Amino acid sequence: MMTINNPVIPCVTSLPGGCLQVGSLIIIHGQPTFNSNRFSINLVHQGNMHCIFHFDARFDQGQVVRNTNFPSSTWGQEERSTLLFARNKPFFMEIRCLQDRFMVAIDGNHYCEYSHRVSYSQANTLQITGDVQVSMIEFKSTNTYPTFPSGNRLNVTNPPIPFASLINGPLAVGNEIQVHGQVKPYPNRFQINLQQGCQTYPSPTIAFHFNPRYEGGNRVIVMNSLLGGQWGSEQRIATGRHLAPGTTFVLSIKRQAYNFAILVNGTRIANYAHRIGADIIDSVSIDGDVIVNKVVAI
Structure with missing residues (x-):
């Protein structure tokens, strides 16, 4: 397990172990800014900046866009879903890597899945950019999903x-x-x-x-x-x-x-x-x- 507190945005950090693995879990505690337009959470190959998993929250469109940037520097077909983030409201986001897909949870609830278009093992870097503040990033290996932050009685x-x-x-x-x-x-x-x-x-x-x-x-x-x-x-x-x-x-x-x-x-x-x-x-x-x-x- 590795934890990064209060990273400066844009944030670029290497993944523990050198690359993404099956069972890897990335937890991001963040908050969009009060006037947030967009922010992105990306799993990339640092050597060529090939984006294996692009998660782009777009307040200007009210949607989240997911995609992959292939080695030829061309984007694939977008996958879109309704934006669940709110400006200036804290969120707790999890990205779990399975053999065939990523699974994403927001605030303890499953949000979406994204099938691997290239090998997940090519991802060696986490990149966070845009209109968001991040208080903590956690890297874990776990057999359960989602996990949940502690809080008051339900x-x-x-x-x-x-x-x-x-x-x-x-x-x-x-x-x-x-x-x-x-x-x-x-x-x-x-x-x-x-x-x-x-x-x-x-x-x-x-x-x-x-x-x-x-x-x-x-x-x-x-x-x-x-x-x-x-x-x-x-x-x-x-x-x-x-x-x-x-x-x-x-x-x-x-x-x-x-x-x-x-x-x-x-x-x-x-x-x-x-x-x-x-x-x-x-x-x-x-x-x-x-x-x-x-x-x-x-």
């Missing part, structure tokens, strides 16, 4: 979906996770997981999986647990009027001594007996056809 509003975050404290007996949201008008399914670790790879242990399904008009809630990559037997209940398409809801998952109590808008709809020790739970993840207004650990 309390977020309007998170993007998919969402995953540490609870930042134990989910003890009497504690609960509340999700305030709305089922989309024409849903297929969504899921809320209480789990150990909030990475997407490798698969975490899921102590409680809550999965409303609407396919084909058959409305059912499936509850389960995932241990060692294997699902257990499903527990099913009817969705009911509380989680009908288009409806708003407050879902509470309360940890009790021997089970989870699941309440929707104050009405208990199910109990789910602990199959895995609930003390392992340190994270919550949400995905699917749902709009989330708030997630809070109480």
Whole structure:
């Protein structure tokens, strides 16, 4: 592990070990300037300045552009996605190198992937330029992704979906996770997981999986647990009027001594007996056809 504090921008620094490797993780703690127009984070070959991975945040276009500059000094086809950074607001960005692609997370949530167009091992230098301040750069080798900064107990509003975050404290007996949201008008399914670790790879242990399904008009809630990559037997209940398409809801998952109590808008709809020790739970993840207004650990 290597750390660089408060680098001067533009920043050019060699990668540990001489080049990028599978499992390499680069973490950047930064903040766009109050009048930021653009900033770039690049993995390059210092010898010929060939850019293996170009990540360009463009406030003037409201997009992030990703690309590769080939040895012939020509750019490839751009990949674009919506800009999630905000001017003058701190961010926590991770770039992880896999065998076939880069994976990028912003503020603890997976943001995008970028398939290698040339060998990742050609990258030997990190370059940061533009309208951004950087407080720290970390170089690590890890088997998990994303990782997360420490913080206060979970309390977020309007998170993007998919969402995953540490609870930042134990989910003890009497504690609960509340999700305030709305089922989309024409849903297929969504899921809320209480789990150990909030990475997407490798698969975490899921102590409680809550999965409303609407396919084909058959409305059912499936509850389960995932241990060692294997699902257990499903527990099913009817969705009911509380989680009908288009409806708003407050879902509470309360940890009790021997089970989870699941309440929707104050009405208990199910109990789910602990199959895995609930003390392992340190994270919550949400995905699917749902709009989330708030997630809070109480």
